[in-house]
Structure formats: C-alpha cells, structure tokens
Amino acid sequence: MNARLLLKYWRTILVVAEMTIRQQLMDGFIIFTVLFQPIIIALLALWMLKGKGPEYAIFVVVGSGLTGLWSSLLFISGNSINAERWSGTLESLVALPTPFEVIVFGKNLANVIQSLSSMVLGYFVAAFLFGYDLTISQPLYFALSIFISIFAFISFGLIIAPVFVMNPGVRHWQNAMEFPVYLLCGFLFPIALLPGWTTPISYLLPPYWAAVALHGTTTPGTPPNEIFFAWGMMFVFSVIDLLIASRLFKLMLYKARADATLGME
Amino acid sequence: MRIFTNNLRLFWDGTLLSYRALFHWLRPAQYVASKVFMPLAQMFFFVFLGTFATSAANAGFYIIGNAIQITAVSGIFGVTMSVGGERETGTLPYLFGTPANRLVTFFGRAFMHVLDGMLGVVIAFGWGVILLGLDLSHTNLAALGLTIAVTTLSTCGLGLLMGCLSLITVNVMFVNNFVYFLLLIFSGANVPLADLPNWMQVVSYALPLTRGIAAARSLVAGAPLADVAPLLWAELGVGLVYGLIGYFLFSWFEFEAKRRGTLEVF
Amino acid sequence: MNAIEIKQLQRIFKTHTGVIKRTAREVRAVEDVSLEIQEGELFGLLGPNGAGKTTTVKMLATLLIPSAGSASVKGFDVVKQADEVRRRIGFIFGGERGLYWRLTGIDNLRYFASLYGIDPDVSKKRIPYLLEMVGLKGRGDEFVGGYSRGMKQRLHVARTLLHDPDVLFLDEPTIGLDPVGARDFRQVILDLQSEKKSILLTTHYMFEADALCDRIAVIDHGRIIALDTPGGLKQHVADLSVVEVETFGASEAIIGGLRALPFVDALSVEETEKHQLLLVQTKRGAEAVPDILAALDGQRLGRVIVREPTLEDAYIRLVGGAV
Numbered sequence: 001m002n003a004r005l006l007l008k009y010w011r012t013i014l015v016v017a018e019m020t021i022r023q024q025l026m027d028g029f030i031i032f033t034v035l036f037q038p039i040i041i042a043l044l045a046l047w048m049l050k051g052k053g054p055e056y057a058i059f060v061v062v063g064s065g066l067t068g069l070w071s072s073l074l075f076i077s078g079n080s081i082n083a084e085r086w087s088g089t090l091e092s093l094v095a096l097p098t099p100f101e102v103i104v105f106g107k108n109l110a111n112v113i114q115s116l117s118s119m120v121l122g123y124f125v126a127a128f129l130f131g132y133d134l135t136i137s138q139p140l141y142f143a144l145s146i147f148i149s150i151f152a153f154i155s156f157g158l159i160i161a162p163v164f165v166m167n168p169g170v171r172h173w174q175n176a177m178e179f180p181v182y183l184l185c186g187f188l189f190p191i192a193l194l195p196g197w198t199t200p201i202s203y204l205l206p207p208y209w210a211a212v213a214l215h216g217t218t219t220p221g222t223p224p225n226e227i228f229f230a231w232g233m234m235f236v237f238s239v240i241d242l243l244i245a246s247r248l249f250k251l252m253l254y255k256a257r258a259d260a261t262l263g264m265e
Numbered sequence: 266m267r268i269f270t271n272n273l274r275l276f277w278d279g280t281l282l283s284y285r286a287l288f289h290w291l292r293p294a295q296y297v298a299s300k301v302f303m304p305l306a307q308m309f310f311f312v313f314l315g316t317f318a319t320s321a322a323n324a325g326f327y328i329i330g331n332a333i334q335i336t337a338v339s340g341i342f343g344v345t346m347s348v349g350g351e352r353e354t355g356t357l358p359y360l361f362g363t364p365a366n367r368l369v370t371f372f373g374r375a376f377m378h379v380l381d382g383m384l385g386v387v388i389a390f391g392w393g394v395i396l397l398g399l400d401l402s403h404t405n406l407a408a409l410g411l412t413i414a415v416t417t418l419s420t421c422g423l424g425l426l427m428g429c430l431s432l433i434t435v436n437v438m439f440v441n442n443f444v445y446f447l448l449l450i451f452s453g454a455n456v457p458l459a460d461l462p463n464w465m466q467v468v469s470y471a472l473p474l475t476r477g478i479a480a481a482r483s484l485v486a487g488a489p490l491a492d493v494a495p496l497l498w499a500e501l502g503v504g505l506v507y508g509l510i511g512y513f514l515f516s517w518f519e520f521e522a523k524r525r526g527t528l529e530v531f
Numbered sequence: 532m533n534a535i536e537i538k539q540l541q542r543i544f545k546t547h548t549g550v551i552k553r554t555a556r557e558v559r560a561v562e563d564v565s566l567e568i569q570e571g572e573l574f575g576l577l578g579p580n581g582a583g584k585t586t587t588v589k590m591l592a593t594l595l596i597p598s599a600g601s602a603s604v605k606g607f608d609v610v611k612q613a614d615e616v617r618r619r620i621g622f623i624f625g626g627e628r629g630l631y632w633r634l635t636g637i638d639n640l641r642y643f644a645s646l647y648g649i650d651p652d653v654s655k656k657r658i659p660y661l662l663e664m665v666g667l668k669g670r671g672d673e674f675v676g677g678y679s680r681g682m683k684q685r686l687h688v689a690r691t692l693l694h695d696p697d698v699l700f701l702d703e704p705t706i707g708l709d710p711v712g713a714r715d716f717r718q719v720i721l722d723l724q725s726e727k728k729s730i731l732l733t734t735h736y737m738f739e740a741d742a743l744c745d746r747i748a749v750i751d752h753g754r755i756i757a758l759d760t761p762g763g764l765k766q767h768v769a770d771l772s773v774v775e776v777e778t779f780g781a782s783e784a785i786i787g788g789l790r791a792l793p794f795v796d797a798l799s800v801e802e803t804e805k806h807q808l809l810l811v812q813t814k815r816g817a818e819a820v821p822d823i824l825a826a827l828d829g830q831r832l833g834r835v836i837v838r839e840p841t842l843e844d845a846y847i848r849l850v851g852g853a854v
Contacts, residue, residue, distance in 0.1 A: 008648055015645035023633040028439035040446040044311075047456040048318040088628025092690070095593050097618050098646045172295035179306035189317035257596045260544060260589075 009102045016106025021114060024076070033075055034111075038068030038118035039125060045188050046130055057132035058218045063188040065119025066214065069153055070181050070207055072115040073108070077157035078174060080107045081165045081252075091262050094253060101158065101249045108157040112150050141227055142217035149210035152234040156206045158245035162252040186211050206241070209233040272366050276373045300381065301388060304335040308389055311455050312397060328399050329485055330454030332389035333416055333478045339382030340420030340473075341427060341445050347374045348428025348515075349437045361519050371512050374428070375421040382417040403487035412484060415497045416477025419504020423473050426511035432518055453478055473507065476500040532606055534698050534729035535568040535591060539600035541753075542586050560586040562753030563600075568731060573724045575744035576733040579850055583753040584733040585624075588700045591731070592622045604698050621691030625703035627683050632676035636667060636686050639675060640693060647694040654693070661689040665719055681712030688719055699723060699730045705739065717743060737843035747842075751850050761842055768840035768848055771796060772816040774823055776809045777833025789826045794819055799847045806833060812844060 024030045042064035049056045081104065084090040093103055126132045136142050164171045184191065184201055185208040191199060202208045213230040216222035256262045308331040315327035348371075390409075393399035401409075427444055431437040449455060451465065452474035458466050469475045477500045480493035542561040561583040568574045576584050589595040591602055593613040601608060607615040631639055637658060644654035662671050665685040675683060684704060691699065701720065705713040713736075720743055724730060734740055740747055741761045749757040749764070757764060786809065790798045797812040813819045817837045824832070 011651070012645045012648065015642060019631070019634060019638060019642045022638065023631055026633055029442075032439050032442050036443060037446060040450065044450055044455055045314065045318075047450075047460055048314060050318075050460065052318060087631065088624075088626070089631065091589075091592075091594050091624070092622075092629055092643070093646065095617050095620070095622065096646050097614055097648060103646065169294065173298045173302075176298040176302040176306060179303065179310045183306065183310050183313065189314050193313050193317055254596075257594060260595055262594055 009098070012098055012102055013106035013109060016103055017110040017113070020107045020110035024110070024114065030072075030076055030114075033071050034068060034115045035118050035121065037071060038064045038115070039121055041067050041188075042118075042122040042125055046126060054132050055219075057126045057130065058134045058136065059215060060188065061119060061122040061126050061134065062214045062218050063211070064122050065116065066185070066187040066207065066211055067182050068115045068118040069112060069149075069210075070185070070187075071178055072111045073153055073157045073160065074174060074178055074181075076111045077104075077108045078160045078164050078171075080104060080111075081161045082171075085262070094256070094262060099249075100253060101246060104158060104161055104249075105154060108154040108161075109150070111157070112153045116146070116150075136218050137220040137222075138217045138227075141224075142214065145210075145213035145217050145227065145231070148231050148234050149214060152206040152210055152238050152241075155238040155241035155245065159241050159248060162245070162248040166248075166252055166255065181205065181207060184208065186215070203233075206234055206237040209237070272369045276369045276376070300338065300385060304338050304385060305389060305392055308332060308335065308392075309397075311449075315455060324397060325399060325485065326457075326482065327455060328393040328397050329481050330452070330478050332386055332393055333413070333481050334449065334452060334454040334474065335385045335389045336382040336413070336417045336420050337445055337448050337474065339378040339385060340417060340424045341448070342424075342441055343378035343381060344375045344421050344424030345428040345431050345437065345441050347378065348425065349431030361522065367516060367519070368512060371425065371515055372508070375425055375508075378424065379414075379417050379421050382420065383413050386413045386417065399485075401485060404485050405490055408490040408493070409481060409484050411490070412477055412480045412493065412497060415501050415504075416474060416481075419473035419477065419500050419507070422504030422506070422508035422511070426507045426514065429511045429514040429518065432515075448472065448474055451475070471503070473500065473504050476503070532570070533567045534570050534572065535566065535574075535602070535604050535731065537564055537566040537587075537591070537600070537602045540564045540587065540590060540597050540602055541599040542583075542590060542595060543598045559753055561590070561597075564750065564753070564755055565600075566748060566755065566758070568729060570729055571724070571727045572745050573720070573730045573732065573743055575740040575747040576731060576750060577735075577737070577740055577747055577846060578733075578750035582750045584750060585702055587750070588622070588702045588731065588733060592620060592700050593617055618694070619696055620698045620700065621694070621696040622700035623684070623687045623691055623702065623704050625684075625706035627680055627707075630675050630683060630686060630690070633674065635672050635674055636662070636678070636689075637671040639686065640671075640689060643690050644693050649694060657693065658689075661692055664692075664722070665689045666715065679712070681708050681716065684708060684712075684716060685719065688723075692723075697729060699728050701730060701732045703733055703735065705734065705736065713739075737841065737846055741842040749846060749849050757849050764845045764849075765840065765842055768812065768845045770814055771812045771840050771844070771848075772814075772819075773838050773840050773844050774811040774813060774817075774819060775834075775836040775838065776811065776823060776827065777835070778807045778809060778827065779805070779831040779833070781807055781809070781827065781830050785827065785830065789823065792822065792826060794822065797844075797848045810844070810847065812840070812848060 024034075042060055045060040045064055046057065049060055081090070084093055094100055096103075123134060127134050164174070182188070183194065184198060185205055186202065187207075191202050191208070194202075209230045213227055213234070216227045216230065308328070311331045312324060312327040316324050390399070390401075394401060423444075427441060431440060451461075451469045451472055453469060454474070458469055458475070461469065476496040480496040480500070483493050483496075484490075540561055541559070541563060544558045544560055546556050546558060560581075564583070564587055566574075576587065578584050586595065590597050591604060591609055593609050593616050596610055601610075603609060604616045605619050607619070609616050631642070634642065640658045640661065641654065644658065645651075649657070658671070659668075662668050665688050667682060667685055667689065670678075670682065675686065678686065687704075704720070705716050708716060717739060720730065720732065724743075732740070732744065744761060746758065746760050747764060748755050757767070759766075786798070786800060789795065789809070789811070794813050794815050795811055796814065799810045801808040801810065811819070811823060820835060820837065824835070
C-alpha cells in the first residue's frame with residue numbers, strides 16, 4: 001500500500017466521519033447514548049464516591065467518559081453496517097472502489113470522537129456543579145493516551161460490526177454486553193474487586209488497557225512503565241483487531257453477495 | 266355479571282394479545298439477554314461501584330436498591346412499548362374504533378409486565394443471595410414479596426403514563442432511557458436520599474420506587490410488615506396517581522384525535 | 532468491445548420457510564440469460580414481476596454472485612474483477628431509499644464523491660454541474676428527507692454520475708413517479724444516452740421502453756424469450772389487430788369462453804375499479820367484432836375500439852397474456 005493511496009483513504013475517512021456526525025446530530029437515541037447516559041453515570045458516581053475525597057473526581061470524569069465510549073462503540077458502531085442496510089444505502093457503499101473497511105473506519109472515528117465529548121462535559125459537571133478542582137497529572141501522556149485509545153476503540157469496533165451483521169443472534173445480546181464491559185474494564189472501580197477468574201478476560205479487552213492508560217495519566221503517582229505497557233497492549237490489540245477485521249470484512253461481503261443479503265426486501 | 270365477565274375476557278385477551286403481538290420478535294435467548302442478564306450486569310456494576318465507594322459492609326444497601334430497581338426494566342420499557350408500540354404498528358386507529366372498555370384495555374397492557382417485573386426482581390434477589398452474600402435470614406419474606414409486588418405495580422403506573430406520552434413524542438426510546446436512568450439517581454437505589462440536594466429529594470418522593478426500596482431495606486434488616494405498611498400504601502398511591510393520569514391522557518388523546526381527525530398522526 | 536457481455540448467467544436463491552420444521556426451497560430467479568449490449572446502446576430489459584430483471588442487474592452491478600455462467604462489463608469479469616467493474620458503473624434502484632435523508636443533497640453527493648475517490652477540487656465543480664443537469668439547481672442545500680420522490684430519484688442520478696461511469700444500470704427508475712416527474716426523468720435518461728453512456732434500463736412501462744430503448748430483451752421465468760428493436764418486436768404482432776372491449780363484471784367463465792374462440796390469438800384483461808378492459812388480439816381485425824360481441828352476449832358493455840398493435844401487445848403475446 002503506497003502513501004498516496006493511504007492519503008486518499010484518510011481524506012475519505014474524514015469526509016465519512018464528518019457526514020456521520022452531521023447525520024447523528026439529530027438522532028435522539030444516539031444523543032442519549034453519547035451524551036446523556038455517560039453524564040447520568042458521572043453524576044451517580046460523583047455522588048457515590050463523594051466520601052473517597054476530591055481526588056476521585058477526575059477518576060469519575062475519565063471513567064464515565066469511558067462508559068460512553070464503550071456504549072457508543074457497542075450500539076452505534078455495532079449497528080453501523082445494519083443501519084446502512086436499513087436506509088438502503090449499503091448496496092451503493094459496497095459497489096465502490098473504496099474498501100468498505102475504510103468507510104466503517106470513518107464511521108467509527110466519528111462515533112469515538114463524538115463520545116469523547118461526554119468526557120469533556122463530565123469535566124465541566126464535576127468542576128462547576130460539584131466544585132471539584134480537577135487536574136490531570138501527566139497532561140502530555142494523557143493526550144497521547146487519548147490518541148492511542150481512539151485508535152484502539154476504532155479497531156475493536158471494526159470487529160464488532162461485521163460480527164453483528166453475520167450473526168443476528170449475537171445482536172440480541174447487545175443490550176446485555178453493555179454493563180459487563182463497564183465491570184470488567186475497571187472504568188469506575190479497580191478490577192481487583194472482582195473475582196480473580198475474571199482478570200484474564202479483562203486483559204483481553206482493549207477498553208481495559210485504555211482505562212489503565214487514561215486513569216494512570218490522570219491520577220498522580222502512577223509509574224510510567226504501567227502507562228507504556230498499556231499503550232503497548234493497545235497497539236498490539238489494534239494490529240490484531242485490524243488483521244481479523246480485514247478477514248471478517250472479506251468474508252462478510254462475500255457472504256452478503258452470495259446470499260443476497262445486501263438489500264432489504 | 267355479563268359485563269363483568271366480558272371485561273374480564275377483554276382484559277385477558279388484551280393482555281396476552283398485546284404482549285404477544287408487540288413482543289413477537291422476542292425469542293427466548295433474547296428474553297434472557299435483555300430481561301435477565303442485562304439487568305443483573307447493571308446491578309453488579311452498581312453494587313461493586315457502591316462497595317468501592319463505601320465499604321463491603323454496605324453491599325446490602327446497593328444489592329437491595331438495584332434489585333428493586335430492576336422492576337423498572339419491565340415497568341418503564343415494557344409498558345411504554347406496549348402502549349407506544351401501537352403507534353409504530355399503526356394499530357391505534359383500529360383500537361380507538363372498537364367499543365372496548367378503555368380503562369380495562371389500558372390497564373390490561375400493563376398486566377403482563379407487572380408479572381414480568383416481579384419475576385425480574387425475585388431473580389435479582391436470588392443472585393444477590395447466591396453470588397453477593399445477601400442475608401435474608403431476618404427477613405419476613407412474604408412482606409418482601411408484597412413490597413416487590415407493590416413497587417412493580419407503581420412503577421408500571423409510571424410506565425403507563427410514559428407510554429401515553431410516547432404517543433405524542435417523537436423519540437420514544439430517548440424518553441424511556443432518560444426516565445429509566447433518572448430513576449437510578451432519584452430512587453435512592455445507589456445514592457442515599459439524604460446526600461441529594463433538597464429539591465431532588467422532593468422529586469424522589471414524587472416518584473415510584475423510592476418508598477419501595479426504602480421498605481425493602483427495612484424488611485431485610487428485620488423490620489415487621491407493620492413498620493413499612495405506610496411506605497407501601499404511599500408507594501401504591503403514587504403509582505395509582507401516575508396510572509390514572511396516564512389513563513386520562515389516553516382518553517383525552519382519543520377524544521382529541523377523533524375531534525380533530527388527527528388519528529393518523531399518532 | 533461490447534459494454535456488457537452475459538453468458539448463460541444463472542442465479543438460484545435458497546429460501547427457508549417455517550420456524551420449527553424448516554424446509555429449504557430453491558428459487559431460480561435467473562435461469563439462463565445470454566446477452567450482449569453494445570457501447571453507447573440504451574438497452575431495455577422487460578418482463579413481469581419476478582422474471583429475473585433485478586437479479587440480473589444486481590449481478591452485473593457486482594452486488595450478487597452468479598450461481599453459474601459469467602458476465603463482464605467493459606471487458607472486466609463481475610466476480611473476479613469486481614473493483615475494476617465498480618469504477619466504471621453506476622446504478623439506480625427505483626424507490627426512495629438509498630440516500631441519507633438527514634443530509635442535504637449536496638452533502639450526499641460530497642459523501643459519495645469522496646467514496647469514489649474523486650479529488651475534492653474536481654468534485655467541487657462536478658457537483659453543481661450534476662445538480663443542474665438533473666434539475667436540482669438551487670435545491671442542493673435542502674435536506675433530502677424533504678425532497679419529493681422525483682427529486683430523490685434525480686439526486687440518485689446525480690450520485691451515480693459523480694465518477695462519470697461508462698455503464699449505467701437503471702432498475703425501474705420511474706417507478707412511483709407522477710406522470711410529469713416520469714416524463715422529466717425520461718428526458719434525463721435521453722440526455723445520458725446522448726453523452727454516449729451505455730445504459731441497461733429495466734421497466735414495467737412499455738411506452739417508456741418503446742420511446743427510449745435501442746433494443747429490448749423480454750425476460751420471463753429467468754429466460755430471454757425475445758430480443759429485438761422495438762420495431763422488430765412489434766413485427767411479432769404486425770399481422771394482428773387489437774379489439775378493446777370495455778365490460779362491467781364479466782365472469783371468468785365468459786372471458787374463458789372468449790379466449791377459447793379460434794380467431795383469438797391472445798387475450799388480456801386490465802381490471803380497474805369500475806370496469807374491465809378486454810384486449811383481444813386477432814388476425815381478423817374489425818371483422819371479429821360481431822363474433823366477440825356475440826360471445827359477450829348479455830353482458831353490460833362499454834366502448835369497443837379496434838386499433839393497431841403496440842409494443843405492449845407484442846409483450847402480452849410474448850409472455851402469454853398473463854398481465
């Protein structure tokens with residue numbers, strides 16, 4: 001793959017992301033998932049963790065933001081291909097010279113960026129409504145962690161969408177997959193509280209490593225090694241996810257063309 | 266007597282039919298996923314968050330609160346969809362065209378969800394005992410059962426009102442999710458009411474669930490039924506008020522829709 | 532080189548019915564289709580519902596994989612060289628779907644332009660040009676959700692022309708349009724032909740095919756049963772006349788009796804709310820009228836007309852009057 005092609009894809013991704021956000025600005029369900037639900041979780045957690053002291057406020061802001069990231073990845077990115085099918089646009093998107101993965105990448109980028117806004121809103125809620133003094137202990141590393149997490153979430157989303165398309169049965173479990181990941185990824189409390197046998201599952205989930213990196217860079221006293229390790233894990237998972245995704249997309253598109261399931265009739 | 270049996274049949278037929286028609290997409294696996302597994306995962310999440318926030322000794326507080334809260338899954342989502350779903354399937358004009366007793370039809374919609382919601386809460390308590398170590402040895406179980414029934418009824422009352430509102434609002438799921446998550450804050454399931462600002466406490470007591478959760482906590486701690494009876498009566502009253510407002514709204518919609526000829530709009 | 536070459540194309544669908552006792556059923560949507568469409572030709576594919584028109588188009592547009600046979604567009608195989616095909620084709624399926632209703636017309640075009648990898652500088656000029664061409668000038672900033680059906684259909688045309696494809700597939704593009712909208716749309720199709728595009732058009736409307744197409748294939752039960760110019764197809768019925776008889780509530784038995792008469796070559800019935808229109812094809816022309824009326828003795832009759840056959844009559848004869 002040459003640089004010119006990559007640049008072209010990148011431009012496509014940006015346009016796709018822009019159009020996706022424009023469309024979703026008016027969708028009530030998406031606004032709820034992206035904005036309201038994480039803020040309600042932030043409010044709850046801020047009240048619940050009041051007794052732990054003000055230093056936990058930033059922990060809640062980051063953690064509730066992560067819940068929003070996961071929910072939007074699960075529900076919005078997870079349904080992104082099916083949504084195109086329902087609107088009748090899937091056929092036009094598949095019969096294009098641009099690989100379909102590139103389009104879905106752009107859609108996932110939009111969703112992840114969109115839901116990061118809930119973290120920003122959570123910051124303001126904690127700062128102004130609750131009057132907490134919020135500081136990010138390692139701002140530069142935090143920014144880098146955000147960047148790597150975006151990439152890790154997008155890559156993870158590239159697996160979820162084709163899996164949901166190919167297995168309608170799995171989609172029924174979509175609702176049931178939201179909170180377990182909040183639990184297993186240590187978004188709002190350490191996974192040490194959970195039974196020991198769940199720890200390996202946590203390690204296999206990219207959002208867990210995103211939580212380690214983002215909590216680590218906002219909470220004082222985290223050794224840099226821990227953060228670097230989390231970055232490394234996110235990178236490794238992203239590469240694996242992308243490899244699996246490219247296989248899944250090929251399989252999905254072939255199946256769709258063989259079984260005539262691209263349209264909705 | 267004829268009228269009574271007629272209405273009884275109407276109630277049952279409406280109940281079963283509406284439940285089946287509107288939830289025909291619900292397969293067993295999906296039912297387990299969205300009605301059992303999802304609420305349990307949510308309960309676990311808040312129990313762990315609560316014990317992390319305070320101490321493991323407080324687990325009971327969160328288990329009871331969130332177990333009772335599960336009734337809102339059926340009470341809000343289920344009931345709203347079985348009233349509001351009429352709009353999406355376009356069957357409302359036909360319903361309004363029948364001579365059926367509206368009160369019976371209307372409350373019939375909620376009945377299955379009352380049973381469903383109670384079952385969900387019982388399962389949640391079961392997991393609380395088995396997996397999270399909830400101690401029910403001092404509890405008057407019959408009284409706890411009554412509390413679950415009363416709280417479910419009152420939550421379904423709110424659900425009926427939401428269902429009616431969903432007939433005029435654009436985005437049903439948005440309103441539903443919003444109310445559901447607001448209940449998580451206001452019901453006292455996770456945040457002790459005393460920690461909330463005063464104006465929020467006022468809202469809390471105007472909502473279903475709040476008193477039911479408080480009653481369940483007292484009962485689990487060993488209080489006799491007589492102690493929590495006032496709470497239960499009040500809880501029932503709150504639910505009835507919402508249900509009746511919902512019913513009158515429903516009747517008013519029908520009247521307005523027929524008067525203005527805007528039935529198709531619904 | 533031909534724009535499209537189809538050799539013994541076949542497509543089978545497997546459908547399952549029943550939840551508990553699942554039975555698989557095979558539907559042969561396209562049985563055996565071979566065709567060649569020349570560069571710059573406007574080719575019509577006609578046939579009753581379920582004849583295999585849309586399935587054929589979808590295979591050519593790389594959206595379906597053929598069960599057997601092969602097809603190529605501009606020399607590229609639609610399965611093995613799908614990407615090459617996709618760069619050179621555009622397609623429209625009739626109906627309102629397939630656009631983003633929550634975006635404006637221009638945003639829809641910008642979106643697809645970037646997906647076709649068109650340079651932003653190029654698309655900046657091309658989008659206004661296309662909007663003007665399809666008659667949406669000045670409406671591009673409105674949300675597509677507010678467009679009329681005809682406007683949506685024209686936006687589809689603009690969308691499909693973004694990358695200036697050589698070959699266009701138009702699958703029942705005028706379906707659901709009001710008469711004025713359909714007429715305007717046919718003008719757009721003629722404009723496309725004058726730009727030397729090769730076009731495969733499927734339609735239900737015979738007069739549309741007659742007015743637009745260079746050649747027409749009639750497809751039924753997944754096979755091509757006739758392939759000719761509109762004039763050539765009409766030759767099939769050149770020796771016939773058509774007697775149109777308006778009846779009110781004639782029974783199946785009466786119509787069946789008429790159909791069985793020796794001088795009746797084909798008979799089709801158009802039902803409307805108030806009356807039936809019997810279209811009787813016969814070699815005897817006006818002479819047949821007394822016999823036809825005799826067969827309908829005792830029925831309430833409206834007007835009776837004898838006329839020259841049209842393409843539609845040729846079509847009716849080909850697919851056996853089952854319209």
